[in-house]
Amino acid sequence: MHELGIATSILETVRTEAEKHAGTRPARVGVRIGEIAAVNPEALRFAFEALTRETDLERLALEIEICPLRFQCKACQGVFEVKDFAPACPRCGAEQTECVGGDELEIAYLEVEDEPRSARTQSAE
């Protein structure tokens, strides 16, 4: 259920960033969600669509990248994707590993496109 709040935060960032790029409008926002971030991508998409429908951001696309759980081996320093929570390093077998990824909840990028001339004239009036 907290996906609604997360979508709201994403749209706030989009609006703040969009103000810095005059003459353009936000077209696509890229978001990274870690496997263990406790955020449901479908619920986030639903909230995002509900919050943008019939607003100035109606045409904004949401791109979600899912980031797998990743550990780093303290012995060989190798970083590996964790399958089924098995913590040992698949390369050297060491048990001493630490979590270095999979908890992401990040806005990676915003794509802006030139505003159509008619829209620009309208907004100037």
Added chain:
Amino acid sequence: MNRVPLERKVLSENDRIAGELRDRFRVHGVLCLNLISSPGSGKTTLLERTLEGFDQNDRVAVLTGDIQTDNDAARLQRYGFPVKQITTGGTCHLDARMIERALADWPLENLDLLLIENVGNLVCPASYDLGEAAKIVLLSVTEGEDKPLKYPSIFFKSALLVVTKIDLLPYVPFDLAAAEANARHVHPKIDIVKVSCTAGAGMPDWRDWLDKRRAQTPAEHVTPRG
């Protein structure tokens, strides 16, 4: 089309406040613990029995979160320690700003232990850092032993699993060994204690865990105590 890299955390504002709270807790030597579970797993009852075991020299306080009502605060206030209810009005988790607001008129130098009872929910509270030293997840034996596999995030992020209501084990088809194995499958280093708040079984183990963590939390500026 022009791509602007942002590389920004969605909850950066929450994380910023949580970081400030964590600094304040460290300076004052306050151990802050964030208790998370499904509704009805026994967070409030565990806190009641815990407060009952402290004496008035223990510098303990509780923040308790719910969507509506101050029933939990009323239950917890009976033990003579500072208790404050946070009513979220619909939000399914506590966030760092709610904690910051609730602590505004509580001098942290008077505290050693702050127990936060999150809103009953096994999913959303996992995403919100409250500045705590550790998350604690509760699982009651009337739930399924596969909960750690169904909701891995919170078990992965918690330092301790408290299995509650173990006095009911003879009456429910709950496989305790499987529950522990499932929790350790997701998080091999998780500590586990098993308690019955009504019969008292396991409560010394929980208190030992708390006392060990409290002993590891010295204040950076030791204030003289009268």
